[in-house]
Amino acid sequence: MTTSPAGPDPTMDAIGQAVTEGRAGDSPSARRKLLALWATIGVTGDPLHRCSLAHYLADLYEDPAQALAWNIRALDAADALTEQRAQEHHAGLRIAGFYPSLHLNLADDYRRLGSFEAATEHIEAAETLTPRLPQDSYGDLVRGAIREVAGAIAAQDRTRRASAPGSPA
Structure with a gap:
């Protein structure tokens, strides 16, 4: 889906940078950065941030039990996410x-x-x-x-x- 960001979001930018680093092969560093962001966001923080971060963080774990914990967090955050918030990030995001x-x-x-x-x-x-x-x-x-x-x-x-x-x- 190609849409334009509705406005700057430094947290989503930081998540994106960590994901790029992980995909480039530095999973340990990407994992550290995402975990630090998670500590800042918290379990009751912005659902878009929590969903995105947990979804990508799960991919950085070889152990399926650790990945499962993060994927459950991603699903829980998606359930808390509103269409309005998603579209504040990207107008066409559903x-x-x-x-x-x-x-x-x-x-x-x-x-x-x-x-x-x-x-x-x-x-x-x-x-x-x-x-x-x-x-x-x-x-x-x-x-x-x-x-x-x-x-x-x-x-x-x-x-x-x-x-x-x-x-x-």
Whole structure:
């Protein structure tokens, strides 16, 4: 989705910078920066900040239990986020578009932990919500990952996906 920011948001900028650092290979530094931001934001802070930060921070953990904790925080924050707040950040941003990815991530974490019943619940939620995804490369990426995780759940495969965010290239 290509939209213009509605106004400056230093916290979202700091989250973005840490994410870029993590994607460039310095996961420990990115994790430290995001954890420091989390300490500032707090568990009752801006839901957009909490959702974004937790969503990206989960990708920086190899341990699926640690990733799961952050992905749960991301989903909880999304549930507290209003459309008005989302659109203050980006005029075209819609909360509904967050949920397929959030449920996908939870399904993948539960799958890696061997909790296939919980994984199935979340992958089914992600599949149900795919119509909310944009018809673009991001939507295609999430839809493909949903199919991949669904197949791994069916096979009761607990291995980390090579295509998962944060996986070594």
